[in-house]
Amino acid sequence: MALAVLLLSPMSGSAQSRFFITLDAESGHIYPLFPFFIAQGLTMDEDIPFCVNPGLNSRYARYFNDGVKMKSWGYNRSFKSWDDYKYNLVRNVGWRAEDIFRDIDISLKFGYQPELIPVGFYARLGYAHENFRLMFSEEEDGEWTKYRIDTFRPGLGIRISPLEFLMEEDFGAPIIEIGSTYNYHFGLKGGFDGDKKELNNGLSTHVGLGWKWESASLILDIEHDHYEFFNKEYELGNVRPYEKIHSRRWNFSIVLAKDF
Numbered sequence: 238m239a240l241a242v243l244l245l246s247p248m249s250g251s252a253q254s255r256f257f258i259t260l261d262a263e264s265g266h267i268y269p270l271f272p273f274f275i276a277q278g279l280t281m282d283e284d285i286p287f288c289v290n291p292g293l294n295s296r297y298a299r300y301f302n303d304g305v306k307m308k309s310w311g312y313n314r315s316f317k318s319w320d321d322y323k324y325n326l327v328r329n330v331g332w333r334a335e336d337i338f339r340d341i342d343i344s345l346k347f348g349y350q351p352e353l354i355p356v357g358f359y360a361r362l363g364y365a366h367e368n369f370r371l372m373f374s375e376e377e378d379g380e381w382t383k384y385r386i387d388t389f390r391p392g393l394g395i396r397i398s399p400l401e402f403l404m405e406e407d408f409g410a411p412i413i414e415i416g417s418t419y420n421y422h423f424g425l426k427g428g429f430d431g432d433k434k435e436l437n438n439g440l441s442t443h444v445g446l447g448w449k450w451e452s453a454s455l456i457l458d459i460e461h462d463h464y465e466f467f468n469k470e471y472e473l474g475n476v477r478p479y480e481k482i483h484s485r486r487w488n489f490s491i492v493l494a495k496d497f
Contacts, residue, residue, distance in 0.1 A: 256349050257286035263294045263490055265340030292492030296340050300371060303481040310381065311339055311369030341366045344390065355398040363390035387424030392416055398449060412454060414445035429478050435471050439464025454494050462486040
């Protein structure tokens with residue numbers, strides 16, 4: 238999941254078939270996005286088929302050990318209490334490296350927008366970095382296991398804008414995005430042995446809903462992993478530490494992007 242936001246719907250009135258490229262940059266922390274917001278302002282020229290699209294994301298993940306929910310640290314949690322709110326506030330504006338770089342997804346996307354149909358197509362080459370901690374013990378003062386993961390994320394997708402005629406009334410128009418991404422984890426620091434074989438590779442899909450205007454779009458996207466994140470067959474000595482681990486992972490994103 239990361240977000241597959243590539244602005245692929247035709248512009249009202251004067252749309253032309255064209256190829257274009259975007260650099261999508263998402264983060265779970267606001268600080269890494271500042272240079273991308275600046276770059277977006279420099280690439281908003283309608284005559285240039287390229288733009289930088291920044292966005293915020295929030296990963297929601299649950300891990301279960303033999304059916305028991307494991308303790309995790311590094312994901313935004315629901316605001317069930319004041320302590321949870323303070324936790325999220327620190328994570329979103331804190332200066333620690335594990336806060337700032339906990340969820341980063343950067344992708345270069347190549348798209349084509351036909352002139353006469355409200356459907357565009359794209360391919361992406363992406364990179365993601367994620368860091369978090371898990372506690373495998375049920376004890377209150379158990380030891381945390383850290384994970385820092387680098388992932389290569391190629392994918393394909395489409396973007397549909399079925400009510401394009403609304404653009405002529407200056408109302409804007411709704412948009413729908415559907416895509417799929419393959420997640421190849423090529424780097425791992427931490428875990429039990431720092432071995433990338435501790436992780437599985439697999440597909441994730443996403444659906445995005447949003448609104449577009451003549452030159453910009455705002456899209457909320459939900460991505461879901463369709464594979465077990467940890468390798469249940471991984472052996473360390475004579476032990477399979479992930480044998481009874483089950484994962485559920487989603488990523489929520491909101492992106493402001495240029496519309497072509």
